[in-house]
Amino acid sequence: MYRSRLTAQRLxxxxLLGCxxxxxxxxxxxNRAASVLGVPVLYAWIFAAWLALIAVMAFVIEKRRD
Incomplete structure (x- = not known):
């Protein structure tokens, strides 16, 4: 039960971090007039932040006890 509650709090x-x-x-x-590898900086930021949130959520959910 404690593990489930801790996971819920982390999620x-x-x-809130995503918000x-x-x-x-x-x-x-x-929101600048620049690009990263040909992609506007704003779009690169949105994609990178979205990818990072998904990766951290997967880590939190799949984390096993030692």
Whole structure:
């Protein structure tokens, strides 16, 4: 039961982190007329943040006890 509650708390924290990462003030930082490997910086940021959130969620959910 303790493990399930800890996982739920971590996932809730990740949700809040996602809300911050995809909110206006942070997105405005990356809204520039530049590109990374031919992709606009804003789109690269959105994709990278989305990918990172999915990876961390998978790590939190699949983490096993030692």
């Amino acid at each position: 809730a924290a990740l949700f 911050v990462l995809f909110n206006y003030p942070v997105l405005a930082l990356f």
